[in-house]
Amino acid sequence: MDRFSINNIRKEFLNFYKSKGHLTEQSFSLIPKNDKSLLLIGAGMAPMKKFFTGVETPPSKRMATCQKCVRTGDIDNVGITTRHLTFFEMLGNFSFGDYFKEEAIEWAWEFLTEVLKIEKEKLWVTVYEEDDEALKLWNEKVGLPLERIVKLGKKDNFWELEVGPSGPCSEIYYDTGDGRGCGSPDCKPGCDCSRYVEIWNLVFTQFDKDEQGNYNPLPNPNIDTGMGLERVATVLQGKESVFDVEPLISVIRKIEEISNTKYGADKRKDTAMKIICDHSRAATFMIADGVIPSNEGRGYVLRRLIRRAIRQGKFLGIQKEFLSQAVQIVINEWKEAYKELSEKESYILKVIKLEEDKFKTTIDQGLELLQKEIQKMIETNTKVLDGSIAFKLYDTYGFPSELTEEILIENNFKFDKNEFLSIMEEHRVMAREARNKTGSSGWKDEKFSVETSKTTFTGYTEASNESVIQSIIINGAEADSIKEGETGAVILDKTPFYAEGGGQIGDTGQLISDYVEIEVVNTKKYNKDTIIHEVNVIKGSVSVGDSIISQIDELRRKNIAKNHTCTHLLHRVLKDLLGEHVNQAGSFVTEERLRFDYTHFETVSQDMLKEIEKRVNEAIQADYKINYNLLSIEEARKTGATALFDEKYGDTVRVVSVGNFSKEFCGGTHIDETAKIGMFKILSEGSIASGVRRIEAVTGKAAFNYLEELNNLVEELSISMKSTKEELLSKVMNLKKESKEKDKEIQKLNNELLKKSMDTILDQCEEINGIKLFAIKLKDKDANSLREMADKIKDKNNSCIILLVSELNEKVLFVSSVTKDLIEKGIHAGNIVKEAATIAGGGGGGRPDFAQAGGKNPNKIDEAINAIKEQLKSI
Ligand code: ATP
Ligand code: MG
Numbered sequence: 001m002d003r004f005s006i007n008n009i010r011k012e013f014l015n016f017y018k019s020k021g022h023l024t025e026q027s028f029s030l031i032p033k034n035d036k037s038l039l040l041i042g043a044g045m046a047p048m049k050k051f052f053t054g055v056e057t058p059p060s061k062r063m064a065t066c067q068k069c070v071r072t073g074d075i076d077n078v079g080i081t082t083r084h085l086t087f088f089e090m091l092g093n094f095s096f097g098d099y100f101k102e103e104a105i106e107w108a109w110e111f112l113t114e115v116l117k118i119e120k121e122k123l124w125v126t127v128y129e130e131d132d133e134a135l136k137l138w139n140e141k142v143g144l145p146l147e148r149i150v151k152l153g154k155k156d157n158f159w160e161l162e163v164g165p166s167g168p169c170s171e172i173y174y175d176t177g178d179g180r181g182c183g184s185p186d187c188k189p190g191c192d193c194s195r196y197v198e199i200w201n202l203v204f205t206q207f208d209k210d211e212q213g214n215y216n217p218l219p220n221p222n223i224d225t226g227m228g229l230e231r232v233a234t235v236l237q238g239k240e241s242v243f244d245v246e247p248l249i250s251v252i253r254k255i256e257e258i259s260n261t262k263y264g265a266d267k268r269k270d271t272a273m274k275i276i277c278d279h280s281r282a283a284t285f286m287i288a289d290g291v292i293p294s295n296e297g298r299g300y301v302l303r304r305l306i307r308r309a310i311r312q313g314k315f316l317g318i319q320k321e322f323l324s325q326a327v328q329i330v331i332n333e334w335k336e337a338y339k340e341l342s343e344k345e346s347y348i349l350k351v352i353k354l355e356e357d358k359f360k361t362t363i364d365q366g367l368e369l370l371q372k373e374i375q376k377m378i379e380t381n382t383k384v385l386d387g388s389i390a391f392k393l394y395d396t397y398g399f400p401s402e403l404t405e406e407i408l409i410e411n412n413f414k415f416d417k418n419e420f421l422s423i424m425e426e427h428r429v430m431a432r433e434a435r436n437k438t439g440s441s442g443w444k445d446e447k448f449s450v451e452t453s454k455t456t457f458t459g460y461t462e463a464s465n466e467s468v469i470q471s472i473i474i475n476g477a478e479a480d481s482i483k484e485g486e487t488g489a490v491i492l493d494k495t496p497f498y499a500e501g502g503g504q505i506g507d508t509g510q511l512i513s514d515y516v517e518i519e520v521v522n523t524k525k526y527n528k529d530t531i532i533h534e535v536n537v538i539k540g541s542v543s544v545g546d547s548i549i550s551q552i553d554e555l556r557r558k559n560i561a562k563n564h565t566c567t568h569l570l571h572r573v574l575k576d577l578l579g580e581h582v583n584q585a586g587s588f589v590t591e592e593r594l595r596f597d598y599t600h601f602e603t604v605s606q607d608m609l610k611e612i613e614k615r616v617n618e619a620i621q622a623d624y625k626i627n628y629n630l631l632s633i634e635e636a637r638k639t640g641a642t643a644l645f646d647e648k649y650g651d652t653v654r655v656v657s658v659g660n661f662s663k664e665f666c667g668g669t670h671i672d673e674t675a676k677i678g679m680f681k682i683l684s685e686g687s688i689a690s691g692v693r694r695i696e697a698v699t700g701k702a703a704f705n706y707l708e709e710l711n712n713l714v715e716e717l718s719i720s721m722k723s724t725k726e727e728l729l730s731k732v733m734n735l736k737k738e739s740k741e742k743d744k745e746i747q748k749l750n751n752e753l754l755k756k757s758m759d760t761i762l763d764q765c766e767e768i769n770g771i772k773l774f775a776i777k778l779k780d781k782d783a784n785s786l787r788e789m790a791d792k793i794k795d796k797n798n799s800c801i802i803l804l805v806s807e808l809n810e811k812v813l814f815v816s817s818v819t820k821d822l823i824e825k826g827i828h829a830g831n832i833v834k835e836a837a838t839i840a841g842g843g844g845g846g847r848p849d850f851a852q853a854g855g856k857n858p859n860k861i862d863e864a865i866n867a868i869k870e871q872l873k874s875i
Contacts, residue, residue, distance in 0.1 A: 003116065004236035006089075006229055006245065007337060010066050013091045013227075016111050017064035020103075022093060027068045027338070030289040031298065034637045037162070039298055040070040040286075044092030045165070045203075045224040051096045052165040052222050053208060061098035066091050066229065068285055068338075072301055075308075079274035082194060082234070082241035086305065087282035089229040097220025104202050104223045105137045108172060109144075112200075118236065122175045124189050124196060126150045128157035128168035134204070138170070150189045165205040165222065166215065172200040174235040197235045200227040243274045247333035251277040254329045259316035272312040279309035280326040281334075287348045288340045290581045292599055292691060293355045304400040306355050310363060311403060321360060324352045347581070350601040354690050359398055366397030370404065374411050387419030391427070394420075450478055454529035456494035459507070459669060460628070464551040467492035467511075469544050473532075483541030490518070490533045490542075495550050497523040498557070499531045503587035504564055504668040509552035516540035516548065557669065559591035562677045562699045565626060565658065565670040566616065567596050569680070570695065571642065572662040573615040574598055577608065584642075585692045589668075592702055596695045597688065604693065609685055612695075616680045623675035624659025631655055641665055679703040754785070758792055765800070768872040771822065772800040775865045781806040783852060786815040790850070794819060803832060803868055805861050812840045812855035814864075823848045835871070836864040 002008055014024045028047035032038040041047055044067040051058035067090045077084035095104070112118045125144060127134040129151040138144045160166035173189040173196040181187050181195030189196040205222040207215040230242040239245050243252055255273045256263050263273055286302045293303040306323065313322055327349060335342040373389050376382075385408055393399040405415035450471045458465050472479045474488040482488050490511065497520060500506035506523035517539040526532045533550075542548060567587050574582045578600055586597035604612075629636075633653055637643065641655045641663040656666040658674060671677065681703040683696045698706050714725055723731045765774050774793050778786070786804045793802050794817060802817040814836050816829040829851040837844050837853035840860040844853020855864070 004233055006233045006247070009116070009233055009236075010089070010091065010229060010337065012115050013111065014064055014066060016115050017062075017093045017107075020062070020093075020107055022062040022064040023060035024064045027066055027089075030068050030070055030286055031291065034634070037164075039301065040072070041067065042069050042071045042073075043067070044069070044090040044226050045094060045205075048094060048096075048224075049164055051094075052205060052218075052224070058096045061096045062094070063096075064091075064093040068289075070282055070286065070301070072304075075305075078278045079243075079271035083197065083228075083231050085230060085242055085278050085281075087278065087285055088231070088242075091227040091229055091232075092225050093223065094225070095223035097218075097222060100221055100223060101134055101204050102137055102141065104204070104225060105134065105170070106141060108200060108202060108225065109142045112172070116236065118174070120144075124148045124150065124173040124175060126152045126157055126171045126173070126189050128170070129153055131157075131168045131170070131204070134168070134170045152190050156190060159201070159203040159205075159224075160209055163209055163211055165218070165224070166207045166209045167203055167205040167221070169201055169203040171198050172202070173197060174199050174232075176235060176238075197231065199232045199235060200225065241274075243277055247329075248277060248281075250333055251280060251326055251329045254326055255316075255322075258322045258325055259313070259318050261316050269316060272315050275312045276309045276316075276323075276326060279305040279312075280323060281330050283309070283323075283352065284327050284330040284334075284341065284348055285338070287351045288338070288344050292351065292581070292583075300400070303355065304402055306352065307359050307363075307398065307400055308403055308406075310356060310359055311367075311407075314363065314367065321353065321356050323356050324349050327352050344579070344581075347579070347601060351691070354601060358690060362397040363399075366393050366399050367407075369393065369397065370399075370407060374408075374413065377413060384414045384416050387416055387423045390415065390420045391423040394424070395427070450491070450526075452491050452526075452530050453493075455492060455531040457496075457498070457531065458494050459496035459498050459552065459557075462496045463554045463557070464549060465494055465496050467494055467548055467550045469542055469546050469548060472542075472544055481541055481543035482535070482537055484537050484539055487534075487536050490535050491526075491530060492533070492548075492550060495523075495531055495533070496552050497531060497533055497550065498552075498669050499523045499525040501525055502666060502668050503567070503589060505560060505588070505590045507552045507557055507560075509550070511535065511542075511548045511550050513540075513542075513546070513548050516542055518542070518548075520550075520552075556591045558671065558676075559700060559702070560589055561669050561671045563589040563591070563594040564668045565674060566620075566677050566680055566697070566699045567594050568656065568658055568662045568664050568666070568670075569616045569619045569674065569677075570594075570596055570612070570697070571598070571664065572658075573612055573619070574600075575642075577612055577615065578604070593683070593696060593698045596697070597692055598695070599691055600693050601691050603687070604685055609682055613680060613682050619658075619661055620674045620677045620680060622659065622661070623673050624661050625673050626659075626670045627657045629655045629657070636665060639663060676700075679707075681706055750785070754789065754792070758789075761789065762793065762796060765797075768869060769875055771827075771872060771875075772797060773869065773872060774800060774802045774804075775868065776804050777861060777865070778804060778806040780808055781813075782808060783813055783815065786813060786852070787850075790815055790817040793817075801827060801829075801832070801872070803836065803865065805836070805865065807858045807861065810858060812837075812842065812858050812861060812864075814840075814844070814853045814855065815850075816852070817850050818848060820849070832868055836868055839864040839867055 018024050028041060030041050032041055032047065035049065038046060044065055045052065050056040069090050070087050072086055074084040075086050078086055112123060113120050125138055127149060135149055138149050139146055157169050157171065159169045175196055178195065182191065182193035187193060187195055203224040205224050206218055208218050209215055230245060230248065233245045234242050237245055242248060252263050252273050255276050261269050263270060283302060283305050291298045291302045293299055293306060309323055331341045331345050331348065370393060373385060390401060390404050393404050394401055401420050408415045450473060452471050469490060470493055471491040472482050472488060474482060474486060497507040497509060498504065500523065508522065509520045511518040511520060519536045519538055520533045521536060522534040524532045567589060571584055581599065583599045585599050588595040630652055633651060636653045636655050639655060643665045653665045654667050655663060656670060657663045678700040680697060680699050683698060685695045686693065688694045714728065718725050718728050721728060721731050761776060764776050765772055786806055789804055790802045793800065799819050799821050801822060804815045806813045814833040816832040818827050818829045828848045830845040830847060833851045833853035834845045837855045840855025841857040842853060842855035845851055
């Protein structure tokens with residue numbers, strides 16, 4: 001069946017279209033580029049929309065791909081129908097204003113019947129009812145009898161997205177034989193039964209649908225075709241469902257093994273296995289393309305798929321973590337065709353493990369809570385789950401709302417999505433307000449409200465300005481003036497002060513005129529476009545309407561700028577060295593240091609950190625010039641500039657380029673050339689949350705100071721070691737060696753001492769009730785020595801009880817040992833130390849033959865020993 005294997009069909013398809021003059025390309029990423037209308041690529045043509053609409057010129061007018069697709073819209077069908085997957089591969093050939101219907105139809109036929117050698121009699125087609133041209137081509141050019149051409153309406157045979165290219169289509173069906181059919185004499189493609197399976201859709205894109213729903217004819221009509229690879233392999237191999245073809249079945253086999261469940265024995269369990277198989281595959285490919293589980297956008301889709309799969313695992317009775325095992329099979333099976341899977345293998349597994357780990361701790365509790373609620377709903381005869389419970393499941397137990405909804409529907413209950421969303425929004429607002437309240441200003445910013453126009457920010461180019469005071473706020477209320485000794489906030493018409501934002505700290509500086517001196521201690525944004533200066537009036541007073549010189553602390557700003565530009569270098573270097581999945585997760589730059597949080601799932605080795613540091617320093621020395629461009633968001637994205645993942649941007653954005661080294665969306669202030677950063681030194685690196693790491697570093701003078709401190713430390717060390725810097729290391733190594741030798745010597749001497757004192761110790765034996773007891777008080781002996789001593793006593797006495805007590809660091813240590821014969825008589829070392837230690841204000845215990853314990857009270861040692869003796873007497 002090799003001819004019909006997934007790998008072979010993929011290869012033959014691309015080769016065939018190559019022979020027809022097509023440029024064949026690797027699959028595009030699942031993450032759409034410069035296309036906000038899509039979350040994930042769901043069709044072969046989706047990444048090529050720009051070529052269809054003419055926004056960009058394609059590299060060739062004829063192209064063919066095998067495109068990775070994710071269709072979350074089909075999620076509820078997965079495991080239910082035989083033909084739906086959320087992730088699948090779509091084979092497609094495309095013409096951008098080049099060939100049209102005739103070639104598209106003829107070649108599709110040629111590929112199916114001559115390359116794959118499918119029997120012609122098994123193929124049927126449908127055409128759009130108004131598309132006589134296509135009907136004629138199938139009938140006259142291809143020679144398909146009219147009985148096997150079915151006309152269908154717009155619902156079935158007209159292809160369109162919300163907006164963009166659209167047109168009539170023609171679908172090719174495979175007849176799986178009457179065994180699978182409904183048996184009706186009218187049964188043909190379009191029938192609801194599963195006899196005829198759609199394998200290929202040829203779309204004749206002749207329109208561009210606009211936002212108002214008008215179909216505008218395209219000057220040069222296009223061809224867009226899509227054939228589901230797994231689906232075509234299924235029917236050609238005569239298999240029941242897409243999950244039965246290799247290598248999907250290998251994933252199912254693994255799940256059978258993990259869950260100890262047989263595939264094909266129980267419908268509901270089969271569905272669970274199919275869902276796990278599909279979702280593992282989708283998750284693997286999504287992660288490989290850079291999606292990270294989160295609560296938003298693509299990340300949420302991924303999280304949902306992973307958590308849904310885990311829940312199906314629970315249904316199959318799998319208790320331990322398992323998903324990465326399924327994912328491993330996916331990687332093994334598909335990595336030959338998709339090299340990103342082998343390149344990112346350990347990373348993919350890591351993300352899956354982390355996400356499974358995260359959900360593992362809460363899924364059981366969540367399921368239990370939901371089960372209880374369902375029980376309550378049955379008892380009270382309610383149909384809809386309370387929104388606050390759904391929110392709790394989401395917020396506390398990590399249940400995607402769709403998962404809650406799914407479980408409810410399985411139990412014939414309803415889910416109120418709107419209620420859920422409104423509770424979620426309420427919480428969002430509350431969280432935001434709580435955040436605002438913790439603002440650290442000297443004045444109460446949450447209270448005041450002022451009518452003011454937007455402040456012009458001049459600080460990209462100026463360090464000082466002549467400004468006019470627009471508003472003054474004191475204690476949250478508007479004031480006409482502010483005078484010596486008062487603190488408050490001042491709003492100016494224009495200002496060089498940068499307001500805290502984008503991870504950059506606000507500027508400080510002064511507002512001055514002949515008789516006035518005002519200190520600006522911080523600068524913040526108010527209502528998005530207004531800049532607020534937090535001030536202390538040092539001298540004089542000012543009123544609204546006054547002119548004043550606004551002057552930032554330039555040196556401080558320069559240091560901030562150095563650090564800020566450096567985060568851009570660091571971001572680029574991290575992406576280059578660790579992978580494109582690295583994204584800025586947060587940053588904070590002050591005049592002293594920079595902090596950069598980034599997404600990455602593995603520890604970063606010391607060697608790697610050094611390399612990162614080295615590369616950033618090389619970029620500094622390359623002396624790149626910094627340039628700024630104000631662009632529309634579309635233009636900016638086209639330049640390939642890095643945008644922050646979760647950031648919302650306005651219509652125009654500022655793009656900061658550091659030579660040709662880095663390009664980022666950024667509103668911050670920077671230096672003009674990288675050499676001015678001077679030097680970059682990492683202070684620390686580590687994980688701060690799952691999948692998020694933080695680098696703290698210094699630049700310029702702070703880096704110099706840091707090295708200076710290190711240098712001073714080395715100098716002090718050298719002096720105290722009486723060594724030159726160069727010899728320091730070897731001296732320390734020698735010292736360590738010497739100290740080790742001395743330790744050995746001490747141990748040896750101790751042993752000798754012990755040997756000598758053993759004689760006196762062995763003398764301290766008394767007999768109680770015919771049992772030999774060594775109850776000995778010692779000083780400053782640690783547990784090791786006591787143990788050694790006990791062993792030595794035992795060596796010389798084959799029937800005895802030992803209780804050694806040492807006073808050590810104002811505490812008491814008890815060690816007891818009992819020989820075998822006495823254990824048989826019921827004497828227990830653990831009980832002895834326990835009793836003794838309890839008297840000395842402590843506790844402990846252990847085995848019958850050996851035990852140790854600690855007490856806090858050295859002056860109770862005698863009492864403890866006596867108690868043990870008394871006990872022996874009463875045996
Ligand atoms: P269906 O009605 O079966 O969901 P569709 O009309 O949505 O299919 P198209 O949008 O025309 O399919 O996509 C082109 C081809 O991609 C289909 O002919 C099919 O072979 C394949 N395909 C579509 N959706 C899926 C899916 N969820 N899983 C596997 N293959 C799919
Ligand atoms: Mg569909």
